[in-house]
Amino acid sequence: MITAFFCPDASPPRLAIPVFTSLVPAGFPSPADDYLESVLDLNALLIADPPATFMVRVTGDSMVGAGIGSGDILVVDRGLTPAHGDIVLAIVDGDFTVKRLHKRGTRIALIPENKAYNAIELHDGQELQVWGVVTGCVKQFKQASR
Amino acid sequence: MPLFALVDGNSFYASCERAFRPDLIGRSIVVLSNNDGCVVARSAEAKALGIKGFVPFFEIREMCERHGVTVFSSNYALYGDMSRRMMQVIGSWGIEQEVYSVDESFITLDGIADLKDYATRLRADVLQRVGIPTCVGIGPTKTLAKLANHVGKKFPKAAGVFSWDWLTPEWRDKLMARIEVGDVWGVGRRIAEKLGTMGIHTALDLQRADPRDIKRRFNVVVERTVAELNGISCLALEDVAPNRQQIIASRSFAELVGDVDTLASAISHHACRAAEKLRQQQSEARMVGASVRTNPFRERDAQYTGWIVVPLIHPSADSTVIAHAALAGLHAIYREGISYKKAGVVLTEIGPQGLEQRDLFAPLPDPRRAKVMAVMDRVNAEYGTGCLAGAGVGGLDGFQLLCGQPLPCFFCAHGVLISCSFSANGLLMLCS
Numbered sequence: 001m002i003t004a005f006f007c008p009d010a011s012p013p014r015l016a017i018p019v020f021t022s023l024v025p026a027g028f029p030s031p032a033d034d035y036l037e038s039v040l041d042l043n044a045l046l047i048a049d050p051p052a053t054f055m056v057r058v059t060g061d062s063m064v065g066a067g068i069g070s071g072d073i074l075v076v077d078r079g080l081t082p083a084h085g086d087i088v089l090a091i092v093d094g095d096f097t098v099k100r101l102h103k104r105g106t107r108i109a110l111i112p113e114n115k116a117y118n119a120i121e122l123h124d125g126q127e128l129q130v131w132g133v134v135t136g137c138v139k140q141f142k143q144a145s146r
Numbered sequence: 147m148p149l150f151a152l153v154d155g156n157s158f159y160a161s162c163e164r165a166f167r168p169d170l171i172g173r174s175i176v177v178l179s180n181n182d183g184c185v186v187a188r189s190a191e192a193k194a195l196g197i198k199g200f201v202p203f204f205e206i207r208e209m210c211e212r213h214g215v216t217v218f219s220s221n222y223a224l225y226g227d228m229s230r231r232m233m234q235v236i237g238s239w240g241i242e243q244e245v246y247s248v249d250e251s252f253i254t255l256d257g258i259a260d261l262k263d264y265a266t267r268l269r270a271d272v273l274q275r276v277g278i279p280t281c282v283g284i285g286p287t288k289t290l291a292k293l294a295n296h297v298g299k300k301f302p303k304a305a306g307v308f309s310w311d312w313l314t315p316e317w318r319d320k321l322m323a324r325i326e327v328g329d330v331w332g333v334g335r336r337i338a339e340k341l342g343t344m345g346i347h348t349a350l351d352l353q354r355a356d357p358r359d360i361k362r363r364f365n366v367v368v369e370r371t372v373a374e375l376n377g378i379s380c381l382a383l384e385d386v387a388p389n390r391q392q393i394i395a396s397r398s399f400a401e402l403v404g405d406v407d408t409l410a411s412a413i414s415h416h417a418c419r420a421a422e423k424l425r426q427q428q429s430e431a432r433m434v435g436a437s438v439r440t441n442p443f444r445e446r447d448a449q450y451t452g453w454i455v456v457p458l459i460h461p462s463a464d465s466t467v468i469a470h471a472a473l474a475g476l477h478a479i480y481r482e483g484i485s486y487k488k489a490g491v492v493l494t495e496i497g498p499q500g501l502e503q504r505d506l507f508a509p510l511p512d513p514r515r516a517k518v519m520a521v522m523d524r525v526n527a528e529y530g531t532g533c534l535a536g537a538g539v540g541g542l543d544g545f546q547l548l549c550g551q552p553l554p555c556f557f558c559a560h561g562v563l564i565s566c567s568f569s570a571n572g573l574l575m576l577c578s
Contacts, residue, residue: 005166049275050231050234051230051231051232051234051235051275051276052231052235052274052275052276078274078275078276078277079274079275091168094168094169094171095168095169096168129168131168131277
């Protein structure tokens, strides 16, 4: 279920954060050696197509297997054409739902990633409505305090 | 020969709401003005029910309940964001773009072999990426593009895309004869009435009117409309005379500008010019748009078009209020390291002064501000435009001053004018 849509900042300032490129921060050499090798802008990382990208907060546990938990913020790109295996924000009976899209042969279904839920099968004549493709998930373990 | 296209959002506010409410696909929606006073937008289904635009809500409340119409209070922050997204996508389809209002944009097209296919793909792109259905009208002039858009909306067979080129001259005339002259861009109600007394009732009548006669009886603006209807392009992008729906003040820089201070100075200047036009026609605006863009002809440069709409709590014609909003907008869209060619301010949601109901919880605008503006307009009328301006408005730091004899006169942007005196040497001194 979707609890909120967010409007990403129209033209966010570039916030470049240095990235550690050494994967193993143990022993020698120091991970700080590569400290300034590259910088990361979170907006650029998460948003490929700004006018088509929306952020939504989700509730529910039907996608925990995919790493999406209640309260997470999803990055949704409306411009992408949904393909088999994509996680999508779909419309079922007028409501939003987040599921993994199965599109193989004649079977079209929206598959949850939690055994407690059933897949939503689309039958002949039923049109699959995808609002956007989920391209990212923002998970906060602790609110950054300001 | 370049072509113009006018792309606009269908029932824009209603479509914005529906983009986030999939349960309302195919259902009636109306959007009410601030304080839920009257209807400002209707979905196609609501129009089909016979709900008219700009009627007081109480008149249709019962009908809405009976037919299950979903009623929204206006959410200008949402419409501003969706407008920005829509304009950005539309802009990528044209060579040049002019954002004409919150939901309308002109673009120029050149060298496209299959216009129908191109326009259809443009519509599909906006619908998929932003979720707003649009209509595309194409013509050799802006006036014809606007009229083509009208045709695309009125006739379902057009499927949202129409170009005058697709008709034989004979059919073009037949269609023009079915369009009332008042539906032609730039022909207001009063001009339409006067044209009616001259026997000019349809777009075709106006197209065939004698331009010299029109110029004599009206003005050069209406004469230009006649030329434009005949396919002679007189209006370039962004070159539109102000009308009551929106006011644009923008200008290209002589040299590319990179720093935010020079842009801010230009934006303040444009905001004040736009606010002055607003006061001249006794109107107030609810939305202040700020735009900046790079030079699209310098293909090697990084290209960027920034556009944002800032809603005002109270509709205003106050230069300071409008400049503040425009500057806040500029700071949101400004990007470093880019060379800008143009900056501008667009005022939309324009209505007559003093008619709007006030927000109960926001502080009321200071009534004395109107007097300050009146003094400023009188001084400027007498001594030249831009002679008297708010502190921080362009003129000193690298931006062209319009006034012939620059006088160092400012009033404090946030202060209240208490007294004002003219000194012997012609300098105006204002004390706050």
